[in-house]
Amino acid sequence: MASKTAFALTAWEKPCFGKRRSQKSWCPYPKGVITIYTSYSGQISLINLSVLWCSQPAVRLKSMKKKAIILQSGGSTAVINQSLAGVIYEAKRSKTLSHLYGSRFGILGILKPNWINLLECPPRTLTALGETPSSALGSCRHQLNQRECSQAISTLKRRGVETIFIIGGNDSAQTGLKLARQARVKREKLQVIGIPKTIDNDLPGMDHAPGYGSVARFFAQTVQEAALDTRAIRYSDPVKIIETMGRDSGWITASAALGRKKYEDGPHLLYFPERPFHLSKFLQDVKRVYKRFGFAVIVISETIRDHHGKRIGSPASVVAKDQFGHAYVEGTAQYLCHFLESKMGVRARFDKPGTIQRMAMAYISKVDQKEAFGCGVHAVRLMRRSESGVMVAMKRFSNKPYRIQYDMVSLEQVAGHEKALPANFINRAGNDVTDAFKRYALPLTGPMPHNHVSFV
Amino acid sequence: MASKTAFALTAWEKPCFGKRRSQKSWCPYPKGVITIYTSYSGQISLINLSVLWCSQPAVRLKSMKKKAIILQSGGSTAVINQSLAGVIYEAKRSKTLSHLYGSRFGILGILKPNWINLLECPPRTLTALGETPSSALGSCRHQLNQRECSQAISTLKRRGVETIFIIGGNDSAQTGLKLARQARVKREKLQVIGIPKTIDNDLPGMDHAPGYGSVARFFAQTVQEAALDTRAIRYSDPVKIIETMGRDSGWITASAALGRKKYEDGPHLLYFPERPFHLSKFLQDVKRVYKRFGFAVIVISETIRDHHGKRIGSPASVVAKDQFGHAYVEGTAQYLCHFLESKMGVRARFDKPGTIQRMAMAYISKVDQKEAFGCGVHAVRLMRRSESGVMVAMKRFSNKPYRIQYDMVSLEQVAGHEKALPANFINRAGNDVTDAFKRYALPLTGPMPHNHVSFV
DSSP states (O other), rough: OOOHHHHEEEEEOOOHHHHHHHTOOEEOOHHHHHHHOTTTTOOOOOSSGGGGGSSOOOOEEEEEEEEEEEEEEOOOOOOHHHHHHHHHHHHHTTOOEEEEEEETTTTTHHHHHHEEEEGGHHHHHHHHHHHHOTTTOOOOOOOOOOHHHHHHHHHHHHHTEEEEEEEEEEHHHHHHHHHHHHHHHHTTTOOOEEOOSEEEOOOTTTTTTTHHHHHHHHHHHHHHHHHHHHHTTTTTTEEEEEEETTTTTHHHHHHHTTOOOOOOGGGGEEEEETTTOHHHHHHHHHHHHHHSOOOEEEETTTOOOTSSSSSSGGGOOOOOTTTTSSOOOOOOOHHHHHHHHHOSSSSSSEBBBBTTHHHHHHGOOOOHHHHHHHHHHHHHHHHHOOOOOOEEEEEEEEETEEEEEEEEHHHHHTTOOOOOOOOGGOTTTTTBHHHHHHHHHHHHHOOOOOOOOOOO | OTTTHTSOOOTTTTOHHHHHHTTTTTEESSSGOOOOOOTSSSSSSSSSSSGOOOOOOOOOGGGEEEEEEEEOOOOOSSSSHHHHHHHHHHHHHOOOEEEEEEEETTHHHTTTTTTGGGGGGGGHHHHHHHHSSSOOTTOOOOOOOHHHHHHHHHHHHOOOOOOOOESSOOOOOHHHHHHHHHHTTOOOOOOEEEEEOSSSSSTSSSSOOTTHHHHHHHHHHHHHHHHHHHTTTTTTTOEEEEEOOOOOOOOHHTTTTTTTGGGGGSSEEEOOSSSSSHHHHHHHHHHHHHHHHSSSSEEEEEOOOTTTSOOOOSGGGGOOOOOTTOOOOOOOHHHHHHHHHHHHOOOOEBBOOOTTHHHOOOGOOHHHHHHHHHHHHHHHHHHHHOOOOOOOOEEEEEEETEEEEEEEEEEEHHHTTOOOOOGGGBBBTTSOOOOOHHHHHHHOOOOOOOOOOOOO
């Protein structure tokens, strides 16, 4: 195996063979024959060095190349594997790396360690990988503590890995930042490069994040479809609430309005975590819409809060306990359905697409898919430019036609900060989006495919 | 408007102009000019009859044709409008009808009445109609009483409609049967033809119903996607429950297994309303799967019942009331999540796709789409064959290659009866499907498109 060779020259050792590297030495042996053993004391013992002097080109000397590791972190998206495929593709193409390890289950796979070499991935798998939702390498939600941070850095050093790519959102940026800082304290060379990923679209310093375009397309289309259903059956089930994810920002909820052609089609009301939620105003809004159209389609973030900051439908809003002594935690949508039914005397139903919203390959945005791949490619370029402590960022330089460029942002700017839906994207009443939001978001989802027919 | 002409010869009047009809008379006037007024006393007063004797062919005498009405009923599907499009297409093609009315909001639109003439639908609208989920004419859930039944028949008679097409499931068949019986009692001529529609696939007398193939495809794919998500994040959120619709039959739940390549991929456990649900056995099953794979993906029907016949997660299983004095009704999946969390100490999450499952155009089955259209076409043929009190039915005469033929079944056989998932489609343990089910269902969904990659 070539791994023994790749053992030779790592980030932790001082450069050697400088001359030979510049001579671009070649050897006629198959990869596995070049065997160079090192000790970690700083001394290098060379065995079978003769192969370095062979003149016929066959295998480029692996030992001149670096090793990197990549991990996926946090909640998955429909395009997170496109970014992984982008990194693998560019690493293979540029031939910069001897090894690109994939860490299984995010940072947990570095602590264990539990790795695979992704450069051995055949092109067929690479294509299928891009079409696979969720994190193919596995993911986790784990906050590194000081001890684990040191442990991770030691493991990376021991295995000769000098670059770490982290595909993730705010929390993953935090993990990357911790590793970068700890490495600096320990005077270890460790290049940390973040690749943005989140359906929530709440990463600061960038126009948008991969994952958002697809979830936005999912809601733009499925809310139209659910609205058609409610419109048709309005004499039986006139009220429909759809609950979205999105942490403390309303980007996903806002996207539900993107498929709307006429206001009547719905969604009629959208509620964002950026604005305090008042039950009485909500009831008033729903009654008004119901009176006007005979049905109402409402989209809410699962994290909307009342003016005291308490989550609607959270344990704080209920008192009951179940037979296991467990407090009933009603979901936000379910809670609001009960509320409307009791106040309006009509049937209210809810949809909670849960993980389906972030995994639905059939509703994927082609733009998003392409950009996620591009972010992966750009990360490898940042590595080659020796950047560290940064995250890839997309900047929009033209909206019509839609054009972006890949740039970077410091991890400090992303970690622990959330980008809320700007005030000019929410209407004055706090229950709908503005045209400015549509202009921003529609290029990310791509055109809406359906022209629906309704006779009612 | 041609409507005045079409007023002339209706089902409620004795045949007249017999000779002229056989002569296939033509007139040179545009539609609206031929004006024949009738009294409903049985006497017919003719005005402008001279036009009948013109010799140049231009407009076929409309008054020889019949009138029909079509309605959509019950919960919508992704392909119900294909059946509507099929009826309109065949009615236009065969030129049997002078009017094909569409009743808005199902049977409520007949009682009101609230109709449109669908023969005026341009081809472009017809194509878009087939691509629209939900009931384009509107739907309702309404049980006709005796008085309403008489009222509906009187309205149809007064407007000269002698055929009624009802696109619906079990309950709609019941409505059709009531109308047919009442018409027979009243000695009125009324042809009732049902067109099957249900995501639940519980209509007796047929191999399957339009609507099922698409919802089956939705679950076959989205459960695979949700399972990939759970597999990836197993150290944080290892248990996922997905709640399906399907009334008292487990057809939809069963379909969730169709996308599974290997058992490990999931779904690992499926629970059907056909078998009593035991919490202790459920816990045992989940613990076993979790121990083996580190995660568990479970699909349940929202209507599963315990051995006393009580719905899991229904009001009967909770005692608490909310601040409006409303009993907490936990959904089945939510209830089971709480149960598993308290017993296993791991996080369990649930997805409840609700109406999204029956409307998702992006996951539609092409086979289902085509067959739904075919059922509409066949209904018009049954009308021309003077059948009544029947529903279109698809019979499978070959499974490899998959071939069906359109047939019919009496409304009596469908109304109020439900076709449960047969015993040989459920495994012995009652928590999975058999290969026999897969052989049955896979031709209905079409091939699964994705080959997913997972490194964990």
